[in-house]
Each structure stands twice: as structure tokens, then as C-alpha cells.
Amino acid sequence: MISFYDTSTLPTQDMLDAIASAPLGDDVYGLDPTVNELEAAAAALMGKEAAVLMPSGTMANLAAVLSWTHPADEIVLEAEAHLLYYEAGGISGVAGCVPLGVPGDRGVLRAEEVERHLRGPDMHYPVTRLLCVENTHNRAGGTITPVTVMKELRELCDAHQLALHVDGARIFNAAIALDIPAAELVADADSVFFALSKGLSAPVGAVLAGSDEFVGRARRARKMLGGGMRQAGIIAAAGLVALRTGIDRLREDHEQARSLAAKLAALPGLLVTPAETNFVMIDTAGWGIGAGELVAELEAWGIAASSRPPSTVRFVTHRLIGDAEADALVAALQEIRGRCARPRRR
Ligand SMILES: Cc1ncc(COP(=O)(O)O)c(C=O)c1O
Structure with missing residues (x-):
């Protein structure tokens, strides 16, 4: 199966070797040296005081x-x-919070728009406490929130006493595309998480970073959620290799996404969104076929992709997608298009 999901990446041999030889301890008591090393490295990369390893x-x-x-x-x-x-x-079911969804510009929240939605202090309303930014934005197609927008949002948060959290599952994709350190991109955030899996290729794990005080609270929350792990160094060991070898390599995924987008744009009738990072989004409406139908057809070709009904299909490039895999996708789509173009018998 050729999978255009960056969640399907497999660990590298270096990661498997590191897992096999990692020094371990009971991380619930802070005694796993490999976890401690990863958390310190992650905090430094994010420019924050501290970080905590999470299972997801x-x-x-x-x-x-x-x-x-x-x-x-x-x-x-x-x-x-x-x-x-x-x-x-979970934000409602577990944390008991009320979400306020604000439309972004291709996933990018703008301070003016958020401000328009804030209702101010009034005993009838819930207390607005937190603003979350997703960078890069998944459903919008791997789009980037740049530093200038982060600064606007920081000012807004300060004016309204909101904390600013970044869902940075793919923050390194954003930083690499902007050619700046990730720490610069999240300097205005109070907290940020990034995924070790996905593009960085570790098999499991994420890291949440912020101030010492925040991370202390997050450790308690992790424990409450059942995420306190014992010899978690086997996860952290792969994570350390991911940080050492996986970040710069993301450039290759972005190049592959741009190249794939160009090949797909050459298929008549297919609308392709230019790739900002490692996502390529197509609109199938011009072919008279729905997103779910196209994804099912691709599955028969041994290709996995994600459908966003009614007519958007998402392809994500990663370490296991090279020219051969991209070309296999283009060939499958050409064939499917040929069938769509033929008049269907009644
Ligand atoms: C933007 C974003 N945030 C959070 C997550 C959740 O990560 P996990 O699958 O490790 O729970 C994902 C997963 O794809 C994601 O794309």
C-alpha cells in the first residue's frame, strides 16, 4: 500500500537501534534519562523553559x-x-469547555476576526480563557500561520487575558518552509505541542512545551488522562533521533509535494491547491466524482489518501513518498479520469 498519510511513516533503522540501546527508568518519577534528554532537547528547540513527553x-x-x-x-x-x-x-467531554469556532483565512486565524467574535465579560457568557492556533493547519491543507500573524494574535490575547496555545503537530514543516527556527515561530505562544510521529517519522509520541509552571500542570493533566508512562525512554529514544535527523529532511517532503502538485495540475479538469508545505489538496468536482468515491477507487490501486467530502482529496508527502510513489498516484488518477470522462451506460 502506498500511503499518502504522514501518520503512516515507519521508524528508521537508527530509531530502532536507539530504542534497543536506550537507558531506561520510571518516567512517572522523572527517572528515565532518555525521556529527560528528549524533554530538554524539545524545550530548547521550542525556546520554552520545559517540556513533557505525551503519548499522542x-x-x-x-x-x-x-x-x-x-x-x-x-x-x-x-x-x-x-x-x-x-x-x-475531549475539550468539552473531558475539559468541560465551550468551543468558539472562528473562521480563518485558509486555516489562518486573524486577530481582527477573532476580536469580532469575542463577546467580552458578562455574567451570561462563559469566561474566554484560551486561543488555539493550528500551525500548519491540517484541514486547510498544511497552511502556515506566519510570525507576523502570531504577533497580532499575541497582542489580542494580552488585551483579553487569554493564553495562546499552538497545536504544532507539524510546526517544523511551517518553520522549515519559512526558513526560520521553530522557536521563533512559537515565541509568542504560551504553550506548543509538536508530533514526533508524522513527518519526523518516530513511531509514537508528541511533546508539549511551555513555562516550568505550565508544564508542571500539564504533567498532572497527563497523569489524570492515564498518560503517565513508565519506561517511556523507548519512545523518547526514537524521538531524539527524529529531532536529530528528521527536521531538515522535511524540505524533501515539501519539494515532493510541489512536484506532485505540478504533475496533478497537468491532469485536465482537476483543481489543485499549490502546496505550502507537505499537503497537496485536489478538488474532484470537475471530474464528476465525489471525494469518497475517488478515495475508494485509489484504494483498489493500493493507494491510501484522505477524503474531505464533498469533493476534496488530501495527499500528504513524507519520508516514504518518492518519485515512484508520486508517479504511481498520477498514473492511477489518469486511468480513473479516463473512466470518468467516458459516458456512463444507463
Ligand atoms: C493538526 C493536528 N493536531 C493534532 C493531531 C493529533 O495527533 P495524534 O494523532 O498524535 O493524536 C493531529 C493528527 O493528525 C493533527 O494533524
Whole structure:
């Protein structure tokens, strides 16, 4: 199967070797040296005081929400944020918070628009406590929130006493595309998580970073959620290799995405969104075929991609997608298009 999901990346041999030889201890007591090394490295990369290893990005986001809010507080999110769409309602079901979805510009929240939606202090309203930014933005197609926008949002948060959290599952993709250190991109945020899996290729894990005080609260939240792990150095060992070898390599994924987008744009009738990072989005409406139908057809070709009904299909490039895999996708789409173009028998 050729998978155009960056969540399907497999660990490198270096990661497997590092896992096999990692010094381990009981991380719930802070005694796993490999986890401690990873957390220190991650905090430094994010320019924050401290960091904590999480089993998943979903738990990292939820722990951040629990650490910044009280039940019945309001959280401001981009209307199609991963936190709203794909995290099983944890912000409400577990943290007891009320989401306020604000439409972004291709996933990028603008301070003016957020300001228009804020209702101000009034005993009828929930207390607005937190603003979340997703960088890069998944549903919008790997789009980047740049430093200038982060600064605007910081000012807004200061004016309204909001904490600013970055869902940075793919923050290194954004930083690499902008050619700046990730720390610069999240300097205005109070907390940020990034994924070790996905493009960085580690098999599991995420890291949540912020001030010492925030990370102390996040450790408690992680424990409450059942995310305190014992010899978690086996996860951290792969994570350390990911940080050492995976970040710069993301450039290759971006180049591959641009090249794939150009090949797909050459297919008549297909609308292709230019790739800002490692996502290529196509619109299938011109072929008279729905996103779900196209993804099912691709599956028969041994190709996995994600559908965004009614007519958007998402392809994400990663370490295991080279020219051969991209060309296999183009060939499959050419064939499928040929069938779509033929008049269907009644
Ligand atoms: C933007 C974003 N945030 C959070 C997550 C959640 O990460 P995980 O799958 O590790 O829970 C994802 C996963 O794809 C994501 O794309």
C-alpha cells in the first residue's frame, strides 16, 4: 500500500537501534534519562523553559486545554481546527469547555476576526480563557500561520487575558518552509505541542512545551488522562533521533509535494491547491466524482489518501513518498479520469 498519510511513516533503522540501546527508568518519577534528554532537547528547540513527553498529539492538546482552563470556560479555535474536528470532543467531554469556532483565512486565524467574535465579560457568557492556533493547519491543507500573524494574535490575547496555545503537530514543516527556527515561530505562544510521529517519522509520541509552571500542570493533566508512562525512554529514544535527523529532511517532503502538485495540475479538469508545505489538496468536482468515491477507487490501486467530502482529496508527502510513489498516484488518477470522462451506460 502506498500511503499518502504522514501518520503512516515507519521508524528508521537508527530509531530502532536507539530504542534497543536506550537507558531506561520510571518516567512517572522523572527517572528515565532518555525521556529527560528528549524533554530538554524539545524545550530548547521550542525556546520554552520545559517540556513533557505525551503519548499522542490529542493528549498533548487536551492536557494543554486542561492546564489553561476551568470547566465552563470558552476556548477560541479556528472553525476547522483539529481540536474541534478530530479529537473526539475531549475539550468539552473531558475539559468541560465551550468551543468558539472562528473562521480563518485558509486555516489562518486573524486577530481582527477573532476580536469580532469575542463577546467580552458578562455574567451570561462563559469566561474566554484560551486561543488555539493550528500551525500548519491540517484541514486547510498544511497552511502556515506566519510570525507576523502570531504577533497580532499575541497582542489580542494580552488585551483579553487569554493564553495562546499552538497545536504544532507539524510546526517544523511551517518553520522549515519559512526558513526560520521553530522557536521563533512559537515565541509568542504560551504553550506548543509538536508530533514526533508524522513527518519526523518516530513511531509514537508528541511533546508539549511551555513555562516550568505550565508544564508542571500539564504533567498532572497527563497523569489524570492515564498518560503517565513508565519506561517511556523507548519512545523518547526514537524521538531524539527524529529531532536529530528528521527536521531538515522535511524540505524533501515539501519539494515532493510541489512536484506532485505540478504533475496533478497537468491532469485536465482537476483543481489543485499549490502546496505550502507537505499537503497537496485536489478538488474532484470537475471530474464528476465525489471525494469518497475517488478515495475508494485509489484504494483498489493500493493507494491510501484522505477524503474531505464533498469533493476534496488530501495527499500528504513524507519520508516514504518518492518519485515512484508520486508517479504511481498520477498514473492511477489518469486511468480513473479516463473512466470518468467516458459516458456512463444507463
Ligand atoms: C493538526 C493536528 N493536531 C493534532 C493531531 C493529533 O495527533 P495524534 O494523532 O498524535 O493524536 C493531529 C493528527 O493528525 C493533527 O494533524
